[in-house]
Amino acid sequence: MRIVVVEDEEKIRKGIVRLIHKLSEQYRVVGECENGLEGIASIKRLNPDLVITDIRMPLMGGMDMLETLKGEGIAPRTIILSGYSEFEFARKALQLGVVVEYLLKPITADDFKQVLLHMEADLANRRADDMKAAGADEDGGQWFRRYCLQPDMEPDQAPERVKQRLAMNGPSARYLASVYTGQAGGEQAEEARRTLQTALELDDRVNDFLLAGIPELCELNLALTMKSAAPCMSSLWEHLLAKLRALPLNDAILTWEQLAPGDDLRERLRELRGLRKWSLLAGGEAALNQHKAAGVAGRGPLPYPAEWEPKIKEAVLSRDRTGMKRETELFAEHCMREAADPQQVLDACIRFLSAMQYMAGVILGDASTAKEWGDLYHRLSLAQTPRELREALLDAADRTAEGFASVPVSHSLVINKAVKRIQERYQTGITLEELAGSFGITPEYLSSLFQKELGVSFTACVKNMRIRKAKELLAGNRLKAFEVAQRVGYSDAKYFSRVFKEATGLTPGEFQRLHR
Structure with missing residues (x-):
């Protein structure tokens, strides 16, 4: 694994490099940079597998470096290093869509080793998938999967059979759908794929389809054509969603849209992935498209329900685990019921989590809670379903309560x-x-x-x-x-x-x- 380290403090940078080489001979530091400007030049020149960067550096910090690279279409796997426990430092990085891990200084060898192993496994999986995708299989599914993921792949690289099937009998009958299967295991995801394939093969309305799974994104993508233009497609998508909900999956979200002539398949898939978070407002019960999302958006803006903050702070101060979980769940339900946009729900829940962390910090101390809170904020910001949102918040309540066990309760x-x-x-x-x-x-x-x-x-x-x-x-x-x-x-x-x-x-x- 080829790595670039961007850190302005020479002692820390050299220490990271030594630790990387000590952990495995397979890790190779190909570039060392003192600031974000040097980092941009090195990353563009060396194309590393992984970037490790500090946040605050002279001339250009880590966030600005990543944002500049993203503007040029470069989004490397990244580990963010920071000496600060506040989530806001990481939140901007999360919004860039490039950060895989966020580590607080001082870095321990065990934490660093686990992160690098995770990166190595992720990289190996991606490379294996790319090798499989190099030759399209009979139904074109591997090509479809590769096409969706790789921005430099052109449509004319598709096998002839795939091109014919993507033509799909005219623009009025072409559709694209994406299914999120939650954190399902490989066997469960494969069962979901088989279930969709069987349902589509048995549906008389379907003329042809391409179905491809992307395990690392926990999703299945589907392109299909109807035998004739269907004025109401909701029944098909609800039928497919019902089939998925009968399986032992943690979550199943289906988003879909009709394709227009000249549509970019990758861009439309990105839009469908963005639609998933609307399940936070729709309760995860319906197949979603832009029309349904627009109907939910008519609710109006969500005023932050500040009346819950004193309740959660009181529950934390009283070390009341039941009370913390009760107020947390009620807060989440209120936001999902009243918000007009899923981002309003996430922003409100992040603020609520900050209130919980504030009181936990008073009792437990900032240093003892910083590491635990980082992944909770990360999970919350990426929540796509009501279950994922509730679990992240309830886990925060549980971790806070568990932390009290080490604090004396006398007086x-x-x-x-x-x-x-x-x-x-x-x-x-x-x-x-x-x-x-x-x-x-x-x-x-x-x-x-x-x-x-x-x-x-x-x-x-x-x-x-x-x-x-x-x-x-x-x-x-x-x-x-x-x-x-x-x-x-x-x-x-x-x-x-x-x-x-x-x-x-x-x-x-x-x-x-x-x-x-």
């Missing part, structure tokens, strides 16, 4: 009340003496409780709350740094900027620009 009532009081007064200021006096205990005793139960001092707890709120204000508003400083309890803007940079590695201005 939790006092600490819970203390944390609530700090939340209410961190903007105006509160002292350890005042807080201890309100509980009728000594400051020394309360200080020891903070260290024992939360693992941080009283001062650190107040600072963490102020920094978290400052991040929210900087990311969601166009406020100046001095305005944010005043709102979170700092009268001196310069001191606030210094504290903020110590906590995040960024100045308030840099943080705000990154999150626009």
Whole structure:
């Protein structure tokens, strides 16, 4: 596997290179770069199998590098490295559609090894598939599969028989469909393919079809023609979907559209994949096309249901696993019922997850939860079905509850009340003496409780709350740094900027620009 490493800190870069060579002789670092500008040149010249890049670098960071490469049609497999636990740093990368893994510094050898093994397996699978696709099989399915995946393949490379079948008796009778089978195993996916093939062969309305499976995308793609133009195709797609739902699949989403003359098959498939997330609003019960999606979109915008945040924060603070799961499921159901666009659901759920993480961080500490939250945000942002959305959120509740097992619960009532009081007064200021006096205990005793139960001092707890709120204000508003400083309890803007940079590695201005 040929690898390019893009990292501005020489010591870290050299350490990564040494670790790569130590893990396997099959891994070869073909390029080392100090910033994104060098990275672009090396990646275009070397065409590596994998890119490992930092986020923050001089001249050009990792995100800008990947975005520039994407604009030129280059989307390499990528591992993003960052010293920050906030999901927003990774979210922009996820939107680029190129990031396969996201690792937090300091990187452990075990984590790095697992990621590289995953990349190696993925690369091997892709190469094996390409070799199989080199010769079209009798029904053209392998060519169809390869054509859908490879942007440099031209239609005139198709075998004659495939060309004839793709002509399909006139534009009014040509259709394209894509089926998402969830995280089904190989045997289940093959059963789904056989089921669709049998159903299509027995359907008198179908003239001809091409069916190809793409395991790495958990999908089956279908091109077909009808014996005559069918004014209502919904019955065929609902029939096929019902057949799939009778199988032991976690999910089955079918999206379809009629093809017009000159349509680009790859582009239409991309559109069908994008339609899948509308199942979040349709409940996953219907075959979807643009017309059905437009009907759901008429609901209007989704105001963020902020009334759930105090409920989830209270459940987390009380270490109430049942309450966390209940509020999480109700929140997800509300968003899927009320939203006009699936992205509204995902954005609201990501914000809700942030509220859960906020309180988990207060109790467990940021460092102990950062690794666990990264993959939850990743799963949530990629959710295509109601089940995948609920599972990601409910897993967050479960992981939070499991994390409490390592935190002492003695005196939790006092600490819970203390944390609530700090939340209410961190903007105006509160002292350890005042807080201890309100509980009728000594400051020394309360200080020891903070260290024992939360693992941080009283001062650190107040600072963490102020920094978290400052991040929210900087990311969601166009406020100046001095305005944010005043709102979170700092009268001196310069001191606030210094504290903020110590906590995040960024100045308030840099943080705000990154999150626009």
